[in-house]
Amino acid sequence: MITLTEENYIKAIYHLGSNGDTSVNTNAIAEVMQTKASSVTDMIKKLSEKNYADYKKYQGVTLTEAGRVVAVNIIRKHRLWEVFLVEKLNFSWDEVHEVAEHLEHIKSEKLINQLDAFLEFPKHDPHGDPIPDKEGNFQHIEKIILAKAEVGSTYKCVGVDDDSSSFLKYLDSNKIALGTIITIKHREPYDNSIKIALENTEIVVSQNVAKNLYLKKV
Amino acid sequence: MITLTEENYIKAIYHLGSNGDTSVNTNAIAEVMQTKASSVTDMIKKLSEKNYADYKKYQGVTLTEAGRVVAVNIIRKHRLWEVFLVEKLNFSWDEVHEVAEHLEHIKSEKLINQLDAFLEFPKHDPHGDPIPDKEGNFQHIEKIILAKAEVGSTYKCVGVDDDSSSFLKYLDSNKIALGTIITIKHREPYDNSIKIALENTEIVVSQNVAKNLYLKKV
DNA sequence: AATAAAATTTAGACTAGTCTAAAAATATTT
DNA sequence: AAATATTTTTAGACTAGTCTAAATTTTATT
Structure with a gap:
């Protein structure tokens, strides 16, 4: 055991x-x-x-391979529970991590596979991270960090690297969620801050933020 | 802690x-x-x-009172998870106990209260046992055991005392579930077995069974 | 290459929860 | 009421996981 x-x-x-x-x-x-x-x-x-x-x-x-199997299984459980918490129990994306840390250790194949089905086999958790399937296969997502995005291009937000509550609350308060469309307006060479355009506002984000937000070209 | x-x-x-x-x-x-x-x-x-x-x-x-609060809280969690497993994840009533034994220890007020709401505040678990509310109050149910039911009367099945998998499977195989209506036909004095009428069959159940099935007069 | 600094491991100890075997208290039988 | 049986507690030991402090190995610096 x-x-x-x-x-x-x-x-x-x-x-x-x-x-x-x-x-x-x-x-x-x-x-x-x-x-x-x-x-x-x-x-x-x-x-x-x-x-x-x-x-x-x-x-x-x-x-070892056995260790990797254990890890992927826990990650699958963690991310599925996160989806459940957000979609069914109205948790916000900054609240789910801690509870999922506990739920991920519940050992029941049937439980997790039925949960997967109940959630209709989601491919990503609330932070954009891929959910391994029953066999442990990930769906890869091509993504870049905001810090490396090209000025002038338009992107969709697809994930976060830092899933701390404070970062996620920052994003919420700036109306940035997964799926949000942003356009890169300007990169300030002095401090690597970046000006981005959202639906109807423009904001400047620090290098710190830019390193923790994943984008995909649209 | x-x-x-x-x-x-x-x-x-x-x-x-x-x-x-x-x-x-x-x-x-x-x-x-x-x-x-x-x-x-x-x-x-x-x-x-x-x-x-x-x-x-x-x-x-x-x-102590503090100990009783802990106990009732665990029971609340256990029974709510059982409802979730049966109603949302298609577990059968004989499969839920073991998994719920683990889920009941997850510590998150928000989790359990949101789960309660998601399930629309169920009053009983899949075995007919009452679910304490947020404040720890039980809804009492007046029930008798089959062994003490009157010959000739009609009852509804409202709970089980033994929630072992083997007993629950026995009930399943005899088409007895919570809500099933039964009429007491005969009590055999020799071995205290009881003949009961279901929707369209009659069966004889042992004293053992009769001691573990709860009924309510209809 | 020698030395200093940093990272890693060992040794020995502590806590939670468990065990066996023996001692003590309670309950039952005669 | 004495003897026996049962139940419960104590004493001492074990494992998992952790710690501190000291020893060892690796890495970085001169």
Whole structure:
């Protein structure tokens, strides 16, 4: 049996190592897990013994295929629950993450597959992230970050990199949601802020914002 | 913070002590918790320290008001999730218990209240048990067990005492569901089996069954 | 290449929850 | 009321996951 804590470590390694391929360091894991490096070392050893991870002392860690399967499954559950919370229970997109962190650990194949069907097999969660299907396949989306968009072009917002409540509330208060159409008006070389046109206003966003919003050309 | 294990012990005490009032013995708790009496003693001490239970050595345990609030809250969550599983995700009534055992521990007021609203504030779960409202109030239902029903009278099935998968499957296979109308035809004094009439058949049920099915006069 | 700095691991300890085996208290039987 | 059986508690140990502090390895700097 896999424990809740093991699942969370696997998820962290997956996210830190761009889907588990590249090696992840102990300190990075400690930071996202809000724990100490020594605890991470212990857990990595355990994951390695259980064949969820490959680990060589001082060399960081990667996931095995089995570990990647666990991670993708949790991500599937997390994102499906997020869709449920927003679409059926009227949560806003900045509120869902925390609750989904718990729901993602409920272990029932039937539950998650029926939920998927109930939601009519959504392809993306409320932040634009793709939802793996039953077999673990992602639907890839071609997207660029706002920071790299071309001045003069028009784009659709398709996702966020930062899904913190504060960033999402910022977007809400500026009337930016997934699907919103924006046109790039100007990039200020001094601080890399960007002026964008929305439906009937223009706003200037900081480089910070521009790095966390994903767009797709329309 | 209250742990998952603490919640489960509190729930067990609540159920064993007819809603927490009457004193519950260590061994009884050990049995439902699938653990040893010595572990129960340890946990009872802890619940007592945290003021969820009143405990005197060798005298059994009762819940405090705080403990009762915790128990009712878990029951509310358990039963609402059961309704969700049956009504929205097409689970059958014998499949829901196990999954609901996990979902009941998700801690989010908003989640459970929105779920309640989404389900349109159901008053009973799929087994006929009442669902406490936000304030913890139950809707009482007047019901008798089939074993005590009068020969000649007509009743509606309103609940089950045993919600094990095997009992519920037995009912399914005999076309008995909540809401089914039955008439008591005969009580056999030899073994207390009872002959009942359904819509277009008559069946004989054992005393065992008769003790686990709740009825309401119509 | 030697040294300093940073990252990682080990060693030993702590908590929650569990266990076994023995001791103590209560309940039951004679 | 004494003896026996049952129930409950204590004592001490174990695992999972964590911690601090010290030791080790790797990386960066001179």
